[in-house]
Amino acid sequence: MAINDDVILNIADFCPSTRALGPGLRAALWVQGCPIGCKGCIAPDWIPFVKANLLSPQEAGDRLLQNSDIEGITISGGEPMMQAEGLTAMIRYIREKKPINVICFTGYRYEALLRWDQTKKIQDFLIEIDVLVDGPYIEALNNGLTFPGSSNQRIIELSHEKVLSDRKWTPRRMEIHLRDRNILYVGIPPKNWHRENLSNGVNIFGPLVMEDK
């Protein structure tokens, strides 16, 4: 499948392996920039449309393929639909090398995406996604239990892969990844969790992970 060499992704961060963003061992990627701005967003640093890590789809795909044991990738942000073309190219590149399932979070409702997509770039992206978690985060609807952060968000299985329903996994889980220079929080945090609460002993659902960079 041809890949548009001109498309550049703006990536906020990567995680080479996690068990906190869907079933099985997964790699995760967060895009930079989101126009929605939900109150209580757990990733406020990734809302501004500023330059972060500018990478080709191939370069981003290679970052996600660092760990050959992954069975899937999870894409979040930021708002992935803002970079639909580049992410489509990245997924296709990865799938040329390895079969993977794809989970993607979006702040938009699925029906709105279908209506909005004049250029078909989002339609092409949706074709590559197995599971879409849709809708904005609404703090008042966070029940502290489910995989989406708030109960208005839906889990929509777009493919026949049955990525979620055929596997045992813990929906709400968060890991703390320790790196050389910083800490990365991965997953869906407990209700009322804030980064500054960490030192106060707030319960974390998942383990500490030492991450090789």
Ligand code: SF4
């Ligand atoms: S859609 Fe997601 S990234 Fe965007 S503001 Fe809402 S929670 Fe944050």
